Amino acid sequence: MRKQIVAGNWKMNCDLAETEALLNVLKSQIIPESTQVMVAPPFTNLQHAFQSVKDHPITVAAQNMHQAENGAYTGEVSAAMLKSVGIKHVILGHSERRAYFGENNALLAEKVATAFRYDMTVIFCFGEELIDRQHGREFDVVKDQLKHGIFQISENDWKQVILAYEPVWAIGTGETASPEQAQEMHAFIRRTIAEHFSEATAKEVSILYGGSVKPGNAAEIFGKEDVDGGLIGGASLDAESFMAIVNAFK
Numbered sequence: 001m002r003k004q005i006v007a008g009n010w011k012m013n014c015d016l017a018e019t020e021a022l023l024n025v026l027k028s029q030i031i032p033e034s035t036q037v038m039v040a041p042p043f044t045n046l047q048h049a050f051q052s053v054k055d056h057p058i059t060v061a062a063q064n065m066h067q068a069e070n071g072a073y074t075g076e077v078s079a080a081m082l083k084s085v086g087i088k089h090v091i092l093g094h095s096e097r098r099a100y101f102g103e104n105n106a107l108l109a110e111k112v113a114t115a116f117r118y119d120m121t122v123i124f125c126f127g128e129e130l131i132d133r134q135h136g137r138e139f140d141v142v143k144d145q146l147k148h149g150i151f152q153i154s155e156n157d158w159k160q161v162i163l164a165y166e167p168v169w170a171i172g173t174g175e176t177a178s179p180e181q182a183q184e185m186h187a188f189i190r191r192t193i194a195e196h197f198s199e200a201t202a203k204e205v206s207i208l209y210g211g212s213v214k215p216g217n218a219a220e221i222f223g224k225e226d227v228d229g230g231l232i233g234g235a236s237l238d239a240e241s242f243m244a245i246v247n248a249f250k
């Protein structure tokens with residue numbers, strides 16, 4: 001059975017004190033057993049966050065990592081470094097990385113390969129831009145991102161993949177894909193995986209929706225058959241909103 005997951009991507013928010021405060025509130029909450037809850041603080045707070053939630057059912061993920069094992073890459077962080085502070089989950093391919101840091105599918109394929117060499121779980125993000133949807137090419141764009149960014153993995157690697165469909169036009173804009181639009185794309189993603197791998201793999205992979213998910217719309221989106229949870233940005237910075245989203249599964 002595929003997992004229900006709610007992951008909070010804190011992006012470049014929360015210093016150490018704020019991280020501690022937010023985690024303290026989350027730790028005081030009852031996390032439903034049926035849902036995997038993740039948080040992705042900035043690099044500087046990963047070790048602290050990992051230690052802080054050690055005895056709680058909260059997973060800590062990194063927001064990015066470099067594709068190389070080590071070397072002269074000023075400002076970068078490797079998979080081995082993440083593993084050394086306990087981090088086994090990494091978000092790759094977020095649209096902000098693609099847009100502001102020039103990450104393309106080929107680079108992401110390298111990052112994914114490195115993550116698997118280090119036995120990490122990858123939360124792989126992708127999604128079309130507004131212009132793509134306006135031109136009716138959202139399915140082609142998404143298929144291309146999957147084919148060139150992550151479809152090089154082996155069937156077995158899918159056990160360590162979580163997909164996050166995030167239409168760029170819905171991120172941080174307050175504009176959400178309708179539950180029907182999300183379901184339509186998620187079903188397409190599952191069909192595409194079935195075609196390239198197998199029905200069994202397509203059925204098992206968790207596909208999260210991301211883009212302006214809030215307490216008020218989460219239940220309707222998560223209620224769709226092929227939506228297995230959400231990757232939450234803004235609303236994950238407020239413990240009450242985040243927990244309302246965690247509890248939005250019916």
Ligand SMILES: O=C[C@H](O)COP(=O)(O)O
Pocket residue numbers: 009094166170171172173174210211212213231232233234235
């Ligand atoms: O990683 C999270 C997504 O970018 C969604 O962000 P948002 O919930 O603020 O729209």
